[in-house]
Amino acid sequence: MLTSIRPGEQKFGEKVSYLNPEDDLEEQLLASEAKYVLLGLSEDIGVQGNHGIPGTRYAWEVAIKAILNVQHNSMIKASKVLVLGHLDFTKAYAQLEGHSGDAFVAQCRKLTEAIDKDVTDIIRKIVASGKKPIVIGGGHNNAYGILKGTSLATGSKINALNIDAHTDLRKRESRHSGNGFSWALSEGFLNKYFIFGLHENYTSKKLFAKMSKEPRIAFNTFEELFVRKDKGVDFEVNESISFVKGGKFGIEVDMDAIAYMPSSARTPSGLSLEMVRHMVFQASRSKNAAYLHICEAAPDIQNPKEMALTGKAMAYLISDFIRK
Structure with missing residues (x-):
């Protein structure tokens, strides 16, 4: 229990x-009056395929325990949520x-x-039933399947x-956690793409040049917002949401964007959890917000x-997505 x-x-x-x-999954989804469907992805295979640190397979385990123990009240209505499982x-x-070495990565x-x-199929079924998936766990490789499944369901x-x-x-040389959006763009499932809080230290000159030539992609950097302070944060939050809200859009939260959060690429310099919570809440207000995907959390199971x-942090983000 x-x-x-x-x-x-x-x-x-x-x-x-x-x-x-x-009972039949699709029949139950259609019959349910819930607005949101909570789904876990217990894997870190895509992360390891990108030479990343494993551990994202445990995110669902800690998130589901945390979210089930928050209070049901007038602001956070649990009755709107259907727990699908993982x-x-x-x-x-x-x-x-x-397998080891290069053979393991391959x-x-x-x-x-x-x-x-598997991810594409289950997301397609959830979205086709008129519900919004809340997807927890796994690497960011799963953004591809979530975008594809949502696209197929909505046409x-x-x-x-x-x-x-x-x-x-x-590059799209194969599939791993570092190229989910590359594949979704190239295959026509992803249209407009905004990256919020991109780190200049870990983005190549070639990639910056490529993004500047692609009108479907926009971004701001962490350094613009919080180091040089070239841009107003509140303005940029609104701009990022405005860039995507003209059509159905997904809210993607990579936990490595949050300072000191246990993740596959933990950082000492990043967004605050409060900042990300605010963004999730603000973006979820749009009628076109189609899903929430929280990925890359990698807590130490020995700690x-x-x-x-980590579970509590994700529970806050989940509750902010459904918050009244």
Whole structure:
């Protein structure tokens, strides 16, 4: 039992709805009156395919425990949420056994393609039922499947607001956590793309030049906002949302954008959690906000305090997305 029951209180886990695994998924999605569907992706295969630090497979585990134990009240209505559960990639991990070095990375990239298909299929079903997915866990490779599934369900290209220290626009030589948006753009699932808080230290001159020539891509940098202070933060928040809200758009939160957050690329210099919470809340107010994707959180499973802290951070972001 993940929900801690207390007399005189109503926890989130007591009021959300759940699916019956024995019944048809699509029929239950259509029948549910919930507005949001909570889905976990327990994998870090895409991250390792990008030579990243593993651990994102544990994000769902800590997030679901944290969100089920927040209070159900007039501002955060748990009755609007359906808990779908998580995709289990145990069989995929079995296929990594015996691999090392370059062969291990190559196998991770191959398996990421299979993960793409699973993510695309489940997101398509959720969106086709008229609901908004809230996707937790895994690497940023899953942005591709989420964008594709949403695009297929709506019959239109999807915009994306990505709160991230990195562009994830690496070359499309194969599939991994660094090129989800590259593939989504090239295959016509992603239309307008805004990166908020990009770190100049980790973005190449060539990539800056490429983005400047692409009208579908816009960005601001962390240094513009908080080091040189060339731009007003409130203005830039509104500009980033305005860039994408003309069509259906996804809100992407890479946890490595947040200072000191346990993630696959932890940073001592980044956005505050309060800043990201504000952005998620503001963007969710738009009628065209189609989903929330929180990825790259990688808590140390040997550190209970870090696990709890990371889960609580994600629970805040989830509640801000549905907050009244």
